[in-house]
Amino acid sequence: xxxxxxxxxxxxxxxxxxxxxxxxxxxxxxxxxxxxxxxxxxxxxxxxxxxxxxxxxxxxxxxxxxxxxxxxxxxxxxxxxxxxxxxxxxxxxxxxxxxxxxxxxxxxxxxxxxxxxxxxxxxxxxxxxxxxxxxxxxx
Amino acid sequence: xxxxxxxxxxxxxxxxxxxxxxxxxxxxxxxxxxxxxxxxxxxxxxxxxxxxxxxxxxxxxxxxxxxxxxxxxxxxxxxxxxxxxxxxxxxxxxxxxxxxxxxxxxxxxxxxxxxxxxxxxxxxxxxxxxxxxxxxxxx
Amino acid sequence: xxxxxxxxxxxxxxxxxxxxxxxxxxxxxxxxxxxxxxxxxxxxxxxxxxxxxxxxxxxxxxxxxxxxxxxxxxxxxxxxxxxxxxxxxxxxxxxxxxxxxxxxxxxxxxxxxxxxxxxxxxxxxxxxxxxxxxxxxxx
Numbered sequence: 424x425x426x427x428x429x430x431x432x433x434x435x436x437x438x439x440x441x442x443x444x445x446x447x448x449x450x451x452x453x454x455x456x457x458x459x460x461x462x463x464x465x466x467x468x469x470x471x472x473x474x475x476x477x478x479x480x481x482x483x484x485x486x487x488x489x490x491x492x493x494x495x496x497x498x499x500x501x502x503x504x505x506x507x508x509x510x511x512x513x514x515x516x517x518x519x520x521x522x523x524x525x526x527x528x529x530x531x532x533x534x535x536x537x538x539x540x541x542x543x544x545x546x547x548x549x550x551x552x553x554x555x556x557x558x559x560x561x562x
Numbered sequence: 563x564x565x566x567x568x569x570x571x572x573x574x575x576x577x578x579x580x581x582x583x584x585x586x587x588x589x590x591x592x593x594x595x596x597x598x599x600x601x602x603x604x605x606x607x608x609x610x611x612x613x614x615x616x617x618x619x620x621x622x623x624x625x626x627x628x629x630x631x632x633x634x635x636x637x638x639x640x641x642x643x644x645x646x647x648x649x650x651x652x653x654x655x656x657x658x659x660x661x662x663x664x665x666x667x668x669x670x671x672x673x674x675x676x677x678x679x680x681x682x683x684x685x686x687x688x689x690x691x692x693x694x695x696x697x698x699x700x701x
Numbered sequence: 702x703x704x705x706x707x708x709x710x711x712x713x714x715x716x717x718x719x720x721x722x723x724x725x726x727x728x729x730x731x732x733x734x735x736x737x738x739x740x741x742x743x744x745x746x747x748x749x750x751x752x753x754x755x756x757x758x759x760x761x762x763x764x765x766x767x768x769x770x771x772x773x774x775x776x777x778x779x780x781x782x783x784x785x786x787x788x789x790x791x792x793x794x795x796x797x798x799x800x801x802x803x804x805x806x807x808x809x810x811x812x813x814x815x816x817x818x819x820x821x822x823x824x825x826x827x828x829x830x831x832x833x834x835x836x837x838x839x840x
Contacts, residue, residue: 425736425840427807458564460601460697462738464805466814468754473657476607481642485650486657488639493632493771500766503759511763518751518764522817523803525662527603527695529566534695536605539661556805556812558738560699560838562564597703599740599836612796615746620781624789625796627778632771664801666742666834668705673834675744678800699838701703 424459426452426559431552435545437509439475439483443540447533450557459528459561466554469513469547471520477540486542490516513546520544528561563598565591565698570691574684576648578614578622582679586672589696598667598700605693608652608686610659616679625681629655652685659683667700702737704730704837709830713823715787717753717761721818725811728835737806737839744832747791747825749798755818764820768794791824798822806839 430449432442446463447453453461465472476482494515496508503511524541527534543553569588571581585602586592592600604611615621633654635647642650663680666673682692708727710720724741725731731739743750754760772793774786781789802819805812821831 427736427805429807429812458566458697460699462803462805464803464812466812466817468752468814468816474607474661475653475657479642482650482653485640485642486654489633489637489654494767498767501763503757503763511760514753514760515764515767518753518798518820520657521660521799522752525601525603525664525803527566527601527697529568529695534568534603534605536607536693538607539605542657554814556807558736558805560738597705597836599838613746613800614792614796618781621789621792624779624781625793628772628776628793659796660799664740664742664803666705666740666836668707668834673707673742673744675746675832677746678744681796 424560424562428557431554432543434552435543437545437548438487440543441477441540442543446541446557450559453528453559454531456528456531456559456561459559461526461528461533462523462558464523464556466556468517470550470553471517471544472524473520473542473544474524474539475542476538478538509548516544516546563700567696570693571682573691574682576684576687577626579682579684580616580679581682585680585696589698592667592698593670595667595670595698595700598698600665600667600672601662601697603662603695605695607656609689609692610656610683611663612659612681612683613663613678614681615677617677648687655683655685702839706835709832710821712830713821715823715826716765718821718823719755719818720821724819724835728837731806731837732809734806734809734837734839737837739804739806739811740801740836742801742834744834746795748828748831749795749822750802751798751820751822752802752817753820754816756816787826794822794824
């Protein structure tokens with residue numbers, strides 16, 4: 424049993440954002456799957472998906488602060504600079520964090536831990552609406 | 563053909579630990595799958611899963627040393643500090659390394675390379691027993 | 702419907718390389734899958750797979766420059782040093798970037814975004830030919 428959804432997330436400002444519920448609102452067939460997997464894929468190279476703490480928003484703002492220090496803008500050795508100071512760092516952050524997450528499905532629901540949620544990492548200053556492809560499979 | 567296992571790993575101290583055999587001991591149906599995938603998911607936001615060198619334990623201790631320097635405790639700009647100095651760095655390390663690994667299954671066994679093993683990254687000082695969900699599928 | 706391919710990539714020099722077309726040339730059955738997933742796994746601990754920008758080669762050279770600065774060779778605290786200066790950093794880069802990528806399949810093709818391609822991260826000075834296991838599934 425396969426289901427695939429292709430949709431856009433609402434545009435968000437640069438930073439990390441909890442998007443679990445917005446994703447699930449597009450994937451209604453998940454309720455029919457007893458055991459399976461949910462694969463969430465972002466079709467971009469300057470925005471990422473990761474799973475982390477779903478409660479305290481300071482985790483997301485600390486993520487933004489840490490990644491901005493770890494992957495600096497305007498390093499003198501960068502050569503890919505024509506699309507803006509935020510562009511090459513956005514590519515690196517995306518590969519550090521990843522383009523997809525896979526979550527087990529159990530009894531019609533994503534089997535996340537109590538404190539887990541899916542983050543969108545928006546790494547551009549003006550990234551716009553990001554496109555996802557969600558693939559559900561199971562029985 | 564789907565199989566799903568929900569179990570706890572033995573508690574381990576902070577650091578990187580080889581857990582391939584402990585995981586496989588919970589997933590007996592893997593032997594019945596000729597071709598498929600094993601998805602291993604950790605239901606936590608301060609412990610990670612990754613695949614790396616399975617032989618020399620100094621790789622694991624060097625990982626712990628490198629990640630502790632790359633993601634420092636007690637940075638003055640952190641705001642998520644109420645759960646201890648190790649907490650926010652543990653969240654960042656988890657997203658850098660990832661919450662899941664997917665391994666091909668071939669002829670009833672995980673088709674890992676000769677030198678590959680599954681690591682648990684325990685990023686808290688006192689993380690306790692960590693819960694995994696392993697999903698096997700194939701034919 | 703499952704298909705699994707086990708093959709070597711051409712050897713490449715240290716750095717990041719676009720390998721989407723070379724991978725697809727080995728996976729002819731993808732054309733028969735209407736909806737599914739492609740799982741690409743590298744059986745090594747010092748070379749990685751990630752998805753990033755497929756157009757400008759300076760993205761790949763900037764990746765190499767950034768990762769070489771983020772994960773230094775010859776740090777005095779490394780203990781895993783007997784296989785060369787590039788070895789332990791290659792292990793760390795591999796776990797930061799990951800051992801596998803999963804891509805949705807739609808209408809017989811990998812459903813990558815316009816600017817996305819699959820990168821091989823070759824992190825050793827003399828890594829040789831790297832072995833992949835690609836698993837296709839779908840309907």
